[in-house]
Amino acid sequence: MGIDLEAFFEHTKNTDLEQFHPQLRQALQQHFEQKSHGRSGEWDTALNSMPQLDTASFSFNDHSVTILKPDTLKLDQSSYVQQLKAFMPWRKGPWNLLGVEIETEWHSDWKWQRIIPHISSLEGRQVLDIGTGNGYFLYRMLGAGASLALGIDPTRIFLYQFHAAQRLLPPNGAHLLPLRSEHLPAFGRFDTVFCLGVLYHRRSPIDHIQELMSYLRPGGELVLETLVVPGDIDTILVPPKRYAKMSNVWFLPSAKALENMLQKLGLKDVRTVDINQTTTKEQRATDWMTFHSLADFLDPHNPSLSAEGHPAPLRATIVATKA
Numbered sequence: 001m002g003i004d005l006e007a008f009f010e011h012t013k014n015t016d017l018e019q020f021h022p023q024l025r026q027a028l029q030q031h032f033e034q035k036s037h038g039r040s041g042e043w044d045t046a047l048n049s050m051p052q053l054d055t056a057s058f059s060f061n062d063h064s065v066t067i068l069k070p071d072t073l074k075l076d077q078s079s080y081v082q083q084l085k086a087f088m089p090w091r092k093g094p095w096n097l098l099g100v101e102i103e104t105e106w107h108s109d110w111k112w113q114r115i116i117p118h119i120s121s122l123e124g125r126q127v128l129d130i131g132t133g134n135g136y137f138l139y140r141m142l143g144a145g146a147s148l149a150l151g152i153d154p155t156r157i158f159l160y161q162f163h164a165a166q167r168l169l170p171p172n173g174a175h176l177l178p179l180r181s182e183h184l185p186a187f188g189r190f191d192t193v194f195c196l197g198v199l200y201h202r203r204s205p206i207d208h209i210q211e212l213m214s215y216l217r218p219g220g221e222l223v224l225e226t227l228v229v230p231g232d233i234d235t236i237l238v239p240p241k242r243y244a245k246m247s248n249v250w251f252l253p254s255a256k257a258l259e260n261m262l263q264k265l266g267l268k269d270v271r272t273v274d275i276n277q278t279t280t281k282e283q284r285a286t287d288w289m290t291f292h293s294l295a296d297f298l299d300p301h302n303p304s305l306s307a308e309g310h311p312a313p314l315r316a317t318i319v320a321t322k323a
Contacts, residue, residue, distance in 0.1 A: 060143030118273035134161035186214035
């Protein structure tokens with residue numbers, strides 16, 4: 001038995017998103033169902049052997065997404081840890097699932113705490129998160145009051161991580177569709193669109209920003225977090241080869257240059273609300289993500305530079321409103 005995505009369609013039935021169901025189903029068939037992954041069988045086995053609960057106590061407002069183990073549940077903790085580790089690497093978090101602390105590569109809770117004071121209240125909002133990863137931020141959005149938190153990410157292992165949590169929870173407003181942003185219709189319906197850590201991976205940043213705008217309703221809010229470089233309104237770095245050992249980094253503007261681009265595309269109330277130097281405490285290798293991480297991507301003699309000699313990772317959050 002594979003992943004069941006019907007919960008999203010059931011949740012949004014009889015809403016203004018139902019009109020997009022046929023396009024989304026077609027995209028899922030073409031880009032997910034008709035494509036296979038060599039480890040899907042292994043991941044299905046691990047997921048299907050995990051506990052599934054009807055009711056659980058949970059918290060989405062602490063630093064971790066926490067789902068407590070009911071006293072009535074008999075659980076072999078070491079077996080459960082191995083089942084969860086079948087979905088390594090765990091990158092976004094942290095999580096606490098039935099007493100198992102998952103120490104993820106990213107302290108995503110730090111990023112959330114930098115963002116949440118500067119955005120419009122999510123209470124009752126329909127929210128879209130592009131490049132959601134394993135859905136950690138979707139639960140934080142629900143904890144902040146969102147009525148629907150739809151995540152988009154094509155990476156299959158992240159989908160399994162998300163469903164390892166979902167099977168422990170009652171029906172809720174968090175959903176993850178394994179698609180890319182370019183597979184989506186121009187919804188024009190979402191109150192808030194998040195795009196955290198994606199823009200620099202896109203070959204055409206202007207096209208991507210216009211995609212994000214097409215998902216928003218008039219007056220909706222765009223929350224954009226991305227790598228930037230120090231500089232003025234004219235500063236843009238296009239790495240000739242790699243950046244921090246990543247080959248898929250195309251475009252690193254200054255915060256001022258990015259603000260200018262958003263304004264030129266017609267967004268209003270454009271403002272940089274946070275600029276933060278990424279540290280090896282926020283992004284690091286752990287027992288749940290054992291590959292190279294930030295410390296390996298920096299100049300070993302000068303951590304203010306990437307391994308290639310570019311400015312080290314600096315992240316800005318920009319908030320804007322669709323006219």
